[in-house]
Amino acid sequence: xxxxxxxxxxxxxxxxxxxxxxxxxxxxxxxxxxxxxxxxxxxxxxxxxxxxxxxxxxxxxxxxxxxxxxxxxxxxxxxxxxxxxxxxxxxxxxxxxxxxxxxxxxxxxxxxxxxxxxxxxxxxxxxxxxxxxxxxxxxxxxxxxxxxxxxxxxxxxxxxxxxxxxxxxxxxxxxxxxxxxxxxxxxxxxxxxxxxxxxxxxxxxxxxxxxxxxxxxxxxxxxxxxxxxxxxxxxxxxxxxxxxxxxxxxxxxxxxxxxxxxxxxxxxxxxxxxxxxxxxxxxxxxxxxxxxxxxxxxxxxxxxxxxxxxxxxxxxxxxxxxxxxxxxxxxxxxxxxxxxxxxxxxxxxxxxxxxxxxxxxxxxxxxxxxxxxxxxxxxxxxxxxxxxxxxxxxxxxxxxxxxxxxxxxxxxxxxxxxxxxxxxxxxxxxxxxxxxxxxxxxxxxxxxxxxxxxxxxxxxxx
Amino acid sequence: xxxxxxxxxxxxxxxxxxxxxxxxxxxxxxxxxxxxxxxxxxxxxxxxxxxxxxxxxxxxxxxxxxxxxxxxxxxxxxxxxxxxxxxxxxxxxxxxxxxxxxxxxxxxxxxxxxxxxxxxxxxxxxxxxxxxxxxxxxxxxxxxxxxxxxxxxxxxxxxxxxxxxxxxxxxxxxxxxxxxxxxxxxxxxxxxxxxxxxxxxxxxxxxxxxxxxxxxxxxxxxxxxxxxxxxxxxxxxxxxxxxxxxxxxxxxxxxxxxxxxxxxxxxxxxxxxxxxxxxxxxxxxxxxxxxxxxxxxxxxxxxxxxxxxxxxxxxxxxxxxxxxxxxxxxxxxxxxxxxxxxxxxxxxxxxxxxxxxxxxxxxxxxxxxxxxxxxxxxxxxxxxxxxxxxxxxxxxxxxxxxxxxxxxxxxxxxxxxxxxxx
Ligand SMILES: Cc1cc2nc3c(=O)[nH]c(=O)nc-3n(C[C@H](O)[C@H](O)[C@H](O)COP(=O)(O)OP(=O)(O)OC[C@H]3O[C@@H](n4cnc5c(N)ncnc54)[C@H](O)[C@@H]3O)c2cc1C
Numbered sequence: 001x002x003x004x005x006x007x008x009x010x011x012x013x014x015x016x017x018x019x020x021x022x023x024x025x026x027x028x029x030x031x032x033x034x035x036x037x038x039x040x041x042x043x044x045x046x047x048x049x050x051x052x053x054x055x056x057x058x059x060x061x062x063x064x065x066x067x068x069x070x071x072x073x074x075x076x077x078x079x080x081x082x083x084x085x086x087x088x089x090x091x092x093x094x095x096x097x098x099x100x101x102x103x104x105x106x107x108x109x110x111x112x113x114x115x116x117x118x119x120x121x122x123x124x125x126x127x128x129x130x131x132x133x134x135x136x137x138x139x140x141x142x143x144x145x146x147x148x149x150x151x152x153x154x155x156x157x158x159x160x161x162x163x164x165x166x167x168x169x170x171x172x173x174x175x176x177x178x179x180x181x182x183x184x185x186x187x188x189x190x191x192x193x194x195x196x197x198x199x200x201x202x203x204x205x206x207x208x209x210x211x212x213x214x215x216x217x218x219x220x221x222x223x224x225x226x227x228x229x230x231x232x233x234x235x236x237x238x239x240x241x242x243x244x245x246x247x248x249x250x251x252x253x254x255x256x257x258x259x260x261x262x263x264x265x266x267x268x269x270x271x272x273x274x275x276x277x278x279x280x281x282x283x284x285x286x287x288x289x290x291x292x293x294x295x296x297x298x299x300x301x302x303x304x305x306x307x308x309x310x311x312x313x314x315x316x317x318x319x320x321x322x323x324x325x326x327x328x329x330x331x332x333x334x335x336x337x338x339x340x341x342x343x344x345x346x347x348x349x350x351x352x353x354x355x356x357x358x359x360x361x362x363x364x365x366x367x368x369x370x371x372x373x374x375x376x377x378x379x380x381x382x383x384x385x386x387x388x389x390x391x392x393x394x395x396x397x398x399x400x401x402x403x404x405x406x407x408x409x410x411x412x413x414x415x416x417x418x419x420x421x422x423x424x425x426x427x428x429x430x431x432x433x434x435x436x437x438x439x440x441x442x443x444x445x446x447x448x449x450x451x452x453x454x455x456x457x458x459x460x461x462x
Numbered sequence: 463x464x465x466x467x468x469x470x471x472x473x474x475x476x477x478x479x480x481x482x483x484x485x486x487x488x489x490x491x492x493x494x495x496x497x498x499x500x501x502x503x504x505x506x507x508x509x510x511x512x513x514x515x516x517x518x519x520x521x522x523x524x525x526x527x528x529x530x531x532x533x534x535x536x537x538x539x540x541x542x543x544x545x546x547x548x549x550x551x552x553x554x555x556x557x558x559x560x561x562x563x564x565x566x567x568x569x570x571x572x573x574x575x576x577x578x579x580x581x582x583x584x585x586x587x588x589x590x591x592x593x594x595x596x597x598x599x600x601x602x603x604x605x606x607x608x609x610x611x612x613x614x615x616x617x618x619x620x621x622x623x624x625x626x627x628x629x630x631x632x633x634x635x636x637x638x639x640x641x642x643x644x645x646x647x648x649x650x651x652x653x654x655x656x657x658x659x660x661x662x663x664x665x666x667x668x669x670x671x672x673x674x675x676x677x678x679x680x681x682x683x684x685x686x687x688x689x690x691x692x693x694x695x696x697x698x699x700x701x702x703x704x705x706x707x708x709x710x711x712x713x714x715x716x717x718x719x720x721x722x723x724x725x726x727x728x729x730x731x732x733x734x735x736x737x738x739x740x741x742x743x744x745x746x747x748x749x750x751x752x753x754x755x756x757x758x759x760x761x762x763x764x765x766x767x768x769x770x771x772x773x774x775x776x777x778x779x780x781x782x783x784x785x786x787x788x789x790x791x792x793x794x795x796x797x798x799x800x801x802x803x804x805x806x807x808x809x810x811x812x813x814x815x816x817x818x819x820x821x822x823x824x825x826x827x828x829x830x831x832x833x834x835x836x837x838x839x840x841x842x843x844x845x846x847x848x849x850x851x852x853x854x855x856x857x858x859x860x861x862x863x864x865x866x867x868x869x870x871x872x873x874x875x876x877x878x879x880x881x882x883x884x
Contacts, residue, residue: 104772104801126675148619159617162594177860182770184801185580185591186834187883188858189635189867193593193626197619217676241535243558243647283676285718289650342615344536374617375536414617422620429620434609438622440870444863456621 020044037078050206058174069200071143077419111142127212130157148197150415152248155373166209172446200452202445216281225305232274233349235301249373256367263328266321333382341405342414355379376414466520469513480525482639490606503575509839515880543574562589566758574638580630588680599625600640604872649714657731681712689793695752759839769833
């Protein structure tokens with residue numbers, strides 16, 4: 001009954017065409033990119049403007065109905081899964097790049113713009129949007145902001161929060177507020193800084209002003225091959241310790257290499273124990289110097305081979321391997337759970353080894369495909385969910401690995417977010433007081449608690 | 463003994479906690495007693511912000527100067543808020559690393575105060591702001607809660623980035639106790655080019671060209687003749703000091719890359735009619751310390767002006783228009799490619815109302831290009847009634863949210879009352 005009232009009110013607020021409520025329509029919105037969470041929304045709306053987003057939020061908020069913002073739904077922590085039911089707001093129709101200002105090197109975009117599309121739109125000006133999650137062909141700028149997404153090149157260029165200058169936010173009461181400024185250091189609290197990465201719990205972003213980054217003069221890409229996993233990890237630590245910040249420093253281990261090779265034909269040696277994808281960019285002279293130093297470190301770390309991409313096509317193939325890696329691992333097992341932890345870079349070798357031990361103990365295959373230069377591990381646990389008990393074992397294995405990351409001085413998420421999956425791990429990192437302060441912050445934006453309720457913070461604080 | 467007098471107000475007490483816990487306890491007690499607290503680092507930026515509405519306690523951070531943890535191989539450092547930036551840079555430099563952050567008076571200014579006051583310098587162009595380098599903070603809230611956000615690794619999305627709120631908040635949301643930064647390798651070489659122009663428009667053209675490929679300057683400033691005169695370190699390089707506009711450009715990287723950029727930049731500036739002076743590597747660090755020093759409080763009204771980068775030219779024009787009409791000789795430094803400028807307005811012989819009118823006029827003009835102006839420093843001795851001068855300008859659109867945030871974390875309103883936007 002309440003649901004009927006809600007649907008009717010939404011239909012009159014934004015038009016019946018963009019209010020989805022039949023089960024077969026809602027099914028598409030049950031999931032995000034993770035295999036572990038699933039829940040049905042009561043209704044899905046597809047507003048076409050900030051005003052319509054505000055109108056829809058107002059309707060839901062008045063009825064105390066949860067509001068869950070959704071970009072492309074590629075999130076990996078259950079952030080868009082409406083586990084308390086309610087209204088999913090898809091930003092898919094807000095998908096226009098509004099302006100590109102090559103002089104300021106900024107763009108104004110709607111949240112539903114696909115990450116890669118923004119870089120393509122900026123390309124004629126020699127610019128791009130630096131955050132490049134591996135999901136960049138489908139994930140959206142709004143979702144990237146919601147999760148503070150990272151990506152391979154964030155090692156040198158910083159994550160999403162470093163590239164958002166301003167945003168329009170629809171608040172829980174349907175109010176609209178502008179946060180941040182295109183003017184550097186404008187006075188006022190950095191509210192934008194907490195909204196980015198807030199996983200839709202503080203409001204719905206309906207427009208963003210983002211920074212664009214100049215394309216580098218030159219780029220060089222290398223593949224370093226290792227017969228030993230820890231040696232590859234030690235090589236990463238050594239490159240960072242040398243004071244070299246590559247544009248990207250990615251690692252892939254074990255069976256994943258063969259799987260990627262079989263599906264993408266990227267030129268990875270299928271029998272390698274681990275490979276590093278190393279990219280440096282900048283001015284030619286700097287690259288020549290860095291390339292020499294990196295080659296020396298790779299050799300000293302025991303790399304069995306170091307190959308350089310000789311042209312753009314080869315480089316693109318090496319990257320296709322990396323960006324297609326998750327999909328390729330479907331060849332190994334039908335389902336996966338991607339763990340997202342971070343450790344200090346000097347601790348990589350031991351935690352890598354430990355993640356394999358844990359997987360073995362739980363009888364699961366594991367492939368590590370990750371942003372090694374940042375210390376951001378992604379052990380990919382591979383399994384078949386049709387085998388009873390698998391889901392629980394995958395969660396337990398992931399939990400052990402994340403505990404080890406915390407013990408090593410790291411964190412439980414480098415980029416995928418907390419969402420549903422990791423909310424109850426937050427007390428490993430934060431005291432009840434710390435969490436209380438997060439709760440205060442949330443209450444400032446959303447006193448009634450309707451924005452993506454239950455996400456990001458533990459269900460019980462203290 | 464440090465003097466904690468502020469705008470002719472002296473605190474009843476000075477407290478200098480030596481642990482974060484003590485710091486939190488001080489604040490809890492002050493909240494209970496309703497005593498107004500002014501957190502005090504090196505005191506280099508206390509002239510930013512208005513006079514405190516009340517001032518009972520000076521909370522000196524000098525008892526919290528320690529480096530907590532530094533693993534050079536991870537390029538991450540955690541320090542107490544009372545460490546000076548200079549002290550931190552020394553520790554890092556011993557390992558070939560630095561925090562690419564160059565506000566004035568680094569030997570005096572403390573980390574907590576620099577973060578709280580959102581201090582920056584010309585390196586901003588190449589390396590971004592301290593916000594980009596701060597991985598996490600430990601903060602004592604007014605009610606005595608001692609809390610963390612962020613992490614000690616270079617990438618983290620667990621929890622809200624609450625630490626960002628304290629950067630630039632002038633201590634009104636809490637007192638920073640500890641900070642964790644990622645750091646950078648010191649570039650193999652840093653070198654600077656000075657270009658002296660007589661044409662008023664050529665420097666703008668020069669900086670616009672120097673933002674294009676292949677150039678990757680890490681700093682770029684334009685100084686007008688008055689500013690140049692105020693920076694004696696420049697004078698040996700610019701012997702005949704006629705009415706110059708000076709562009710200083712700094713490059714970093716391998717010797718080859720730096721040399722190529724300097725060579726091309728010299729040619730470019732000469733083409734535009736400049737006299738170009740290539741500095742020795744040894745002159746590089748001292749020159750930039752001197753340039754950064756230009757933005758410290760001196761005997762005049764220091765304004766910080768910001769606008770979108772694409773509006774830089776217009777921003778400069780509006781600043782000049784406002785003062786030229788009044789015949790004021792104002793020193794001006796533009797942090798080019800960043801959209802920031804500092805202007806020093808004279809106060810001797812200028813009635814405060816005239817300053818207020820000029821500032822209002824400038825703000826009105828800046829509003830048309832999305833810019834703003836803030837008073838960064840107004841000397842105590844000026845005797846100007848601060849009610850005539852609006853320090854921060856028009857309120858941000860999200861003021862209501864900011865107010866409720868402040869009310870949540872400082873319900874008794876004891877932290878720097880009356881000094882900030884909120
Ligand atoms: C194959 C694959 C590879 C991936 N690689 C990476 C990677 O390299 N790096 C990385 O960081 N992530 C990666 N991810 C995870 C995911 O792609 C990112 O989290 C991405 O940023 C999500 O974008 P989205 O548009 O799909 O957002 P969604 O999944 O729809 O939403 C993500 C979160 O943001 C919130 N949100 C969405 N839109 C808004 C809005 N307009 N306003 C407020 N909140 C909003 C949602 O409520 C949710 O909590 C990968 C995922 C997959 C499937």
